[in-house]
Amino acid sequence: xxxxxxTTGGEAEPWDEVTPDAARRLLVAAVEAFAERGYxxxxxxxxxxxxxxxxxxxxxxxxxxxxxxxxISRIGHDKAxxxxxxxxxxxxxxxERLADxxxxxxxxxxxxxxxARIVQYELDALGPDARAEIVALRRQVDAEVxxxxxxGVAAGEFDVLDVQGTTLAVLSLCIDVARWFSVNGPRxxxxxxxxxxxxxxxxxxAKQPDRT
Amino acid sequence: xxxxxxTTGGEAEPWDEVTPDAARRLLVAAVEAFAERGYxxxxxxxxxxxxxxxxxxxxxxxxxxxxxxxxISRIGHDKAxxxxxxxxxxxxxxxERLADxxxxxxxxxxxxxxxARIVQYELDALGPDARAEIVALRRQVDAEVxxxxxxGVAAGEFDVLDVQGTTLAVLSLCIDVARWFSVNGPRxxxxxxxxxxxxxxxxxxAKQPDRT
DNA sequence: GCCGACGGTGAGCGGGCGCTTAGTGTGGCC
DNA sequence: GGCCACACTAAGCGCCCGCTCACCGTCGGC
Numbered sequence: 001x002x003x004x005x006x007t008t009g010g011e012a013e014p015w016d017e018v019t020p021d022a023a024r025r026l027l028v029a030a031v032e033a034f035a036e037r038g039y040x041x042x043x044x045x046x047x048x049x050x051x052x053x054x055x056x057x058x059x060x061x062x063x064x065x066x067x068x069x070x071x072i073s074r075i076g077h078d079k080a081x082x083x084x085x086x087x088x089x090x091x092x093x094x095x096e097r098l099a100d101x102x103x104x105x106x107x108x109x110x111x112x113x114x115x116a117r118i119v120q121y122e123l124d125a126l127g128p129d130a131r132a133e134i135v136a137l138r139r140q141v142d143a144e145v146x147x148x149x150x151x152g153v154a155a156g157e158f159d160v161l162d163v164q165g166t167t168l169a170v171l172s173l174c175i176d177v178a179r180w181f182s183v184n185g186p187r188x189x190x191x192x193x194x195x196x197x198x199x200x201x202x203x204x205x206a207k208q209p210d211r212t
Numbered sequence: 213x214x215x216x217x218x219t220t221g222g223e224a225e226p227w228d229e230v231t232p233d234a235a236r237r238l239l240v241a242a243v244e245a246f247a248e249r250g251y252x253x254x255x256x257x258x259x260x261x262x263x264x265x266x267x268x269x270x271x272x273x274x275x276x277x278x279x280x281x282x283x284i285s286r287i288g289h290d291k292a293x294x295x296x297x298x299x300x301x302x303x304x305x306x307x308e309r310l311a312d313x314x315x316x317x318x319x320x321x322x323x324x325x326x327x328a329r330i331v332q333y334e335l336d337a338l339g340p341d342a343r344a345e346i347v348a349l350r351r352q353v354d355a356e357v358x359x360x361x362x363x364g365v366a367a368g369e370f371d372v373l374d375v376q377g378t379t380l381a382v383l384s385l386c387i388d389v390a391r392w393f394s395v396n397g398p399r400x401x402x403x404x405x406x407x408x409x410x411x412x413x414x415x416x417x418a419k420q421p422d423r424t
Numbered sequence: 425g426c427c428g429a430c431g432g433t434g435a436g437c438g439g440g441c442g443c444t445t446a447g448t449g450t451g452g453c454c
Numbered sequence: 455g456g457c458c459a460c461a462c463t464a465a466g467c468g469c470c471c472g473c474t475c476a477c478c479g480t481c482g483g484c
Contacts, residue, residue: 022431038336040252044472054433059473061431121333121391124250165399165407168392169385176388179333180380187377195377202414234461256442266463271443273461 017075023061025051030068035114039069039125069122070130076119077137083108084144094152095206101148102174102200103193109177110189116178145171149204159205170200229287235273237263242280247326251281251337281334282342288331289349295320296356306364307418313360314386314412315405321389322401328390357383361416371417382412 018024029050033042044065048055062068087101109116123134146167152158160166177192187195230236241262245254256277257267274280299313321328335346358379364370372378389404399407 020431038250038252040250041337043470045470055472056434056474057432065472125253161410162407165404166411169408169411172388172392173381173385176384176391179388180384192377195374196381198373199378199381199415202417203411205414232461255440257440267442268444268464269462277442 015075018071020061022051022053022057026053026058026061027068027071031072031114031118034069034072034122035117039118039122066125066127066130069118070126072115072118073122073126073130073134074137076115077134077141080105080108080116080119081137081141081144084141088144088148094148094155094157095201098145098148098152098204098206099197099201101145102170103197105174106177106196107189107193109174110181110192113178113181113183116175120175120178142167142171152204152206157206166203170203173200227287230283232273234263234265234269238265238270238273239280239283243284243326243330246281246284246334247329251330251334278337278339278342281330282338284327285331285334285338285342285346286349288327289346289353292317292320292328292331293349293353293356296353300356300360306360306367306369307413310357310360310364310416310418311409311413313357314382315409317386318389318405318408319401321386322393322399322404325390325393325395328387332387332390354379354383364416364418369418378416382415385412 015024015028018027026047030042030047033046033050036042042065044058045055047065047068048058051057058065058068062071083104084101087097087104090097090100092100123131126134146163149158149160149163149167149170153160153163174196177196181187181189181192227236227240230239238259242254242259245258245262248254254277256270259277259280260267260270263269270277270280274283295316296313299309299316302309302312304312335343338346358375361370361372361375361379361382365372365375386408389408393399393401393404
């Protein structure tokens with residue numbers, strides 16, 4: 001098992017950067033509701049109800065429903081980028097770093113599926129300014145993965161015809177885990193992470209595709 | 213270029229199985245609107261407006277807004293399944309059939325991105341009965357791809373550790389094209405199809421990964 | 425013991441939603 | 455020409471949405 005992020009899976013919800021307590025409860029309730037039914041199908045009454053509060057309480061801590069989505073999206077993207085950066089900047093061969101990046105990124109998308117779903121699929125519900133901010137973070141995500149693949153190609157470890165296209169495909173593969181993964185399914189986040197790391201090493205033509 | 217479905221790309225909208233004409237115009241308008249803003253964020257007034265009709269006209273041809281989504285999803289899944297079946301049942305090695313299946317499936321998801329988006333991402337907006345019908349179609353899609361991979365493994369053409377997991381990943385990769393592909397982007401549907409066919413052959417460990 | 429700050433509530437506003445209904449213009453058939 | 459069938463519209467019903475506002479209980483500071 002890889003080590004960049006040891007406890008990405010599981011069900012603990014580390015929203016501890018959100019204060020005060022009532023604001024965090026509302027945000028966690030919104031994450032559940034948005035992930036279950038989608039942003040547009042979720043009502044502010046539903047969010048407040050899940051947090052055990054009246055509908056009006058939401059507006060003490062957040063200006064609008066969209067601000068809630070923005071905060072969730074921002075925190076989620078920061079976390080995803082942090083996971084990739086940790087893997088990209090560790091020491092080791094490009095093959096090891098890529099396997100680590102993919103397996104920890106996938107573990108996050110599977111284990112924190114609710115957050116990941118919102119982060120990846122509700123971008124269009126944000127207004128122009130918030131969307132631009134998130135899109136910038138996504139470009140950094142792309143750059144981290146592309147960097148590892150470029151390193152591997154330069155070192156002769158990988159055999160890739162189209163670096164940008166392959167980067168896109170690798171990220172796409174990982175992200176889509178949030179769409180299909182189910183906690184009731186037959187696989188754990190760790191198993192999917194290991195399977196995907198192997199598949200991605202094959203995609204980049206890594207020599208001797210061993211396990212990290 | 214592969215040949216299973218020669219004109220999957222492009223912008224022609226072959227909804228000709230939908231009659232009468234007014235019903236088709238409404239359905240095409242709904243496809244555009246759902247793909248742009250999502251099912252829940254689309255209003256019946258918007259759909260009718262795009263079709264050049266009054267809001268009430270929608271209800272002459274469709275019982276509810278959900279029936280529109282159901283019809284779109286059903287036709288889209290039928291088409292996707294047809295594309296995969298055509299590739300799976302042609303003659304040739306497992307490698308050729310898999311490359312053909314992936315490249316034509318991807319061309320459809322890229323070239324008919326609006327339909328594919330609705331088909332893949334609005335499943336949860338359907339009621340239980342309609343959803344069950346669509347889920348059954350998806351299982352057939354999975355079975356087609358898994359069948360090709362199993363054939364390749366049995367023939368010694370492929371080297372796959374986890375057939376079901378790899379099938380899942382291959383389909384996931386293709387489907388997610390509908391999320392990120394843009395007609396304004398640097399790639400044509402044909403280019404993405406060719407790139408993805410190559411990547412998938414690498415994922416299944418096909419010997420001598422040539423071009424079909 | 426009084427007071428202001430603050431987190432919270434109940435009631436409700438303006439508006440847009442999905443959908444319905446009564447009525448209208450038009451074209452085909454005798 | 456008379457008539458009906460049918461595709462379509464104008465108007466609007468009942469509902470629930472995001473959000474607001476007047477008010478209230480609690481708690482630390484003096």
